[in-house]
Amino acid sequence: MHMSDALLSPAVGGSFWAGSFGLITYCANRLKDRVDDRIVPLMGVLGAFVFSAQMINFTIPGTGSSGHISGAMLLAILLGPYAGFIVISSVLIIQCLFFGDGGLLALGCNIWNLGLYPCFVAYPLVYRPIAGTGASSRRIMIASVLGVVVGLELGAFSVVVQTVLSGRSELPFKAFVAAMLPIHLAIGLVEGLVTAGIINYVRKAMPGFLEGRSLSDMRGTMKGVVIAFAVMALLTGGVLSWFASTHPDGLEWSVERVYGERELPVDGGVITRWFRDIQEALTILPDYDIPADSGGQADTVEGYPSPDVGTSLSGVVGALMVGIVILFIGMGIRHRRLKG
Amino acid sequence: MTSFDKAYFNLGYIDTLSYGDSFVHRLDPRVKLIVTIVFIVSVVSFPKYEILRLIPFFLFPVFMMTAGNIPSGFVLKRMLFVSPFVIMTGIFNPILDSKTFHLVSGLTISAGWVSFFSIMLRFLLTVSSALLLIATTSFYGVCHALNSLGLPRAFVIQMVFLYRYTFVLAGEAMRMVRGVTIRSSNRGMGMGTFVNLLGVLFLRTMKRSEAIYQAMCSRGFDGEVRLLRSLRIRLNDLAFAIISITLFIIFRWFDIPGYIGGLVIR
Amino acid sequence: MSHHIVEFKDVCFSYPDGTEALRGVSFRITHGEAVGIIGANGAGKSTLLFHMNGCLMPSSGTVLIGEFELNKKTRADIRKRVGLVFQNPDDQLFMPTVYEDVAFGPLNLGLSEDVVRARVEEALATVGCYRLKDRPPHHLSMGQRRAVSIAAVIAMQPDILVMDEPSADLDPRSRRQLISLLKGFTHTKIIASHDLDLIMDTCTRCIVLSDGRITADGSAEEILMDEGLLVENGLELPLSLKYRCMQQEGAFHD
Missing domain, CATH: 1.10.1760.20 (Arp2/3 complex 21 kDa subunit ARPC3)
Structure with missing residues (x-):
């Protein structure tokens, strides 16, 4: 642990x-x-x-x-x-x-x-x-x-x-x-x-x-x-x-609330919610494997993402490119070492 | 091969790597230690839904690995043993966090998965950088660095001795474990055997401790272990530190993937 | 040069569990002598050596090193003069690199860093291990570990060199190198070993120890050729002599 x-x-x-x-x-x-x-x-x-x-x-x-x-x-x-x-x-x-x-x-x-x-x-x-x-x-x-x-x-x-x-x-x-x-x-x-x-x-x-x-x-x-x-x-x-x-509700706070982020209301105690969610997850987990889920779920929060989350398409493309560049840099260094 | 053998040879393998010779190996251990810590702090300081902006940070482990001539297979293999604790703790994010992000119109992604992947990326970055630090710096170099960075001498000496005698005692333990394994069925070692084995190992350890003490006294030990000053910061070290830390700051404060992607898409 | 003398006067020693390891040992070794101490396992060789620099203190009797009698006060000074090489190099090489290990003793002498470095480099060069200076001890072969242990002791520039089983665990070539190294030293040498060939090659005098007592003390050549005496003390003729005897007896017909 x-x-x-x-x-x-x-x-x-x-x-x-x-x-x-x-x-x-x-x-x-x-x-x-x-x-x-x-x-x-x-x-x-x-x-x-x-x-x-x-x-x-x-x-x-x-x-x-x-x-x-x-x-x-x-x-x-x-x-x-x-x-x-x-x-x-x-x-x-x-x-x-x-x-x-x-x-x-x-x-x-x-x-x-x-x-x-x-x-x-x-x-x-x-x-x-x-x-x-x-x-x-x-x-x-x-x-x-x-x-x-x-x-x-x-x-x-x-x-x-x-x-x-x-x-x-x-x-x-x-x-x-x-x-x-x-x-x-x-x-x-x-x-x-x-x-x-x-x-x-x-x-x-x-x-x-x-x-x-x-x-x-x-x-x-x-x-x-x-x-x-x-x-x-x-x-x-x-x-x-x-x-x-x-947080007067004891320790049952979540960090998002502390940071002022939005969160869905919790119904029921934490543990019951936890178990319910596990159960739910077990049945819907396969859907989650494909990120391109249909957007019409009830849980969807309109207007998300928050500004510091670069989930726009350009961000994804940019990240991919950065990744590829790093890979090439690594291969370049290794290549030079092997030759030298 | 027993799991003990594996752990022991792994230790020996990293130890051997750390005595290699490369630009990265020759850097001052203090500089490498500080740069690695700045790196880790920059990575973990991102908010929890960050994935894309973590990508540029892979430059650092990739550089350390390739310039330090560390086999990529070794690092990747170590990464596969993702700490079960991290997975167990992180895997609940997709379950408990049911918010979704809109990627483009019609395309959404669960926030829980985003934060889970973020945790996994953080794991890869932080663990690989710590492993690469020791694979490119002799453990003794790290001890010297800690000593000159102000850690108490008694503690540094403790680590020096611990490391030195790990190879001796683990070798003894390995022979004992093999002896037990050979003479028992492959059911594994029971607790009783384990306790006895450790008892014997402990007695040998005590005997060795006494012998080392006598050897130290024979060479004038008076309660204090003195170390030679051997570290010197050179131009290479400064350049490495300044460039890497500047890059970390840029990666941390500017959305590099966003800019690049924006340029390309436009 | 009176301070290179090692003298034991009726030294007795018992371990806390009651084992009597030395029962009245007396001898005197003078400057420049090379003395082999031989005896079967458990004869008291190591115990005897540990008395030479105060790792153990006699239960009764006196140990004189130079003009000093060994006691708690003189022990630190005596350790500067008597260099003890332990049987197991892993006990002796406790620092993380060869260089640091050899520097450990000189640093404790309070020498300046430059002097320490000079001494370390000289000692490593003497035993032919300078190129290993940045290696950790666990990466060395047994022969190299032994050589570095010796370097660690001679870097303190002792007058008297004491060694416990220096050829244990060595392969034949490392052993040969060790012998030529030992022959080159002009220190007073005291070597305890089962390896009688090594004693024959490096020592002029020999002390035979059996059950905590000295049973013979004389020229190495005489003692090592006296098969009766050796067998009586749980030892055998050195292999090289045995071989010579067998040749003389015509055991080998080519």
Whole structure:
């Protein structure tokens, strides 16, 4: 559930960039007063470890489908929240660059969604209190599952907020939330079990490793959480509540209305409308494949298109020509390179 | 071949491409990074029903690909794996947005499809430009760029180490995954096996971390990793930056396809 | 030149899990000597080497490097004098390019950037790897990685060069190149290896280690030809000698 550039507006992408990279800087500064220099190579190889682990697919029991882990909670448990956040951020950057997961602008959102919530919310507020001193494997199991689920659900919710705020997708807020949260509940359960399995393995194989580390940076953690929450409140909460206050019908607004574009009146709740539309779409979808539909549908808005939409014929012709020119430029460069 | 092998070789393939030699490869990584970011912001800043004016922007990935001597098959293949999340989120636009646009008299197009195609074009443009950035710039170049653009050293060093040891650990993981695959039926890896495998990999990782630490100390490591300054902006870099950013601004503010089409039709 | 001396006095070391790796090791290596340390797997060779620059600290006994006794305070200085080449080049080459990796040590010495660059280039030229300078370590062959690891250590200009299994994982040609490279060094050399032919070609003195104790210490030629002693310590005659013996015994009839 990587957020993608294609669904983002620059304002949303930029804000989360600022938030995420600000937090990275903060964490990097905190790491300066570390006790042990060993953490420098340790963070590096653990990043490589999580990155390699993400490439391994395993079968999810009872489904036959396969999945892989995201590893943020695992890193937070192994390294503490600050180092864990830096490591998961670096893993996300490599994924973004090498596998095209998300995109450069969405990187801020992805670090936020997949790194901040597990490291600074779920780890200190869910995992630590439940796992306690880490002496019982059952408690670790419960703590991991709940921690991962909370982290992932917050992340998924955040994806929805970012998508809706960007206004590139038509999905209504509530329906989107209703779809995302259950999916991530399932993913979270599996990842939580795997995380607990690895933590318990480490506890047996390297007794003392976890206890020493997590106790040592507990004090700093809470301060970090407060700051993280403050930044979060500014970014998401602030924006959300602004929308909520300008639109008394709660969160059931659509971005078009915010931008003052015209829209058809909605009858019924969002979800019922959503299902009705899906049903409708399934029957009329073939017609949509051919854009040259007869213009006489009831839905047609006379007087559209808006001025910034170049849907006139000349625009189409021009775009085609530009496309062909670019193709020729590309072929020309390649040709010259091959000759040279 | 397991899916792991594929991911691993893919990584190695891009890595090899990034050490190529071309005009694009020789550009300063900072310049490439900034130009790519300006490009992406210009693309995503269009309103949601925009399709035609996105077309001129393909010039940038096409230039990076051809001048950087990156096989087009590689980029196209990567584009086929369109993120399921983008499709899942975008595909509802045609369903939920039932407005229509008049193209010419008698010809209409559903607004939902317009915005869906717009999302797909944005996807192609942004993902290809990010992939081409790394295919024409060594990852280390990107790290250097981030370092000189003000990212904290601790973070940059983290990425350097992560990248270096990804090739070592992923190689180890690949051998282990192969071992498991050979000895199990092709039902895939169960969760229990997966957890044990990761446990073993983790212990090896810890051992390696300790060895690296000793090697670092043996060469005078005192808690800080120092980097040589190696980046220099040259005339080529400036020219590349100015020309590309000017073009992005023109493409963003002027309706190039509209003008050209208008001229032709008249 | 007293500061090129390596002296161990009754050094003992146990790992935290209780394994006794060194049980009272004493020897003295003087300036310019080339010493091979041989022994079966688990004899304590690597543990011994790790004591030479303070990667490990003796549980009891003393280690003297030059006029300094090894302790937490002198460790940083000793590391500037003793260059340790690790067994696995992947552990040692942690930076992203060959050039940056070789520069890592000199930069830590606080040298100016120009001096660092000069040293890096010189070290890479010495091992014949200058043309690889912009390559990432994972694109190098094992022999190249080994050579670069050595360059990374000699760029710090140590007085004493310590190597752990330098010929492990090398193909025959890279191994041959390594041997001629090692022969060219005038440093005090201490090389731990199973590869007795390599020891025979590069060392004048030999220390045999078995189960954490020194069982023999003397001229390399004598020790490496003493089949009884070698077998007793879990080793075998160097292949080249074996071949010579077999020829003498008439095992080969052409």
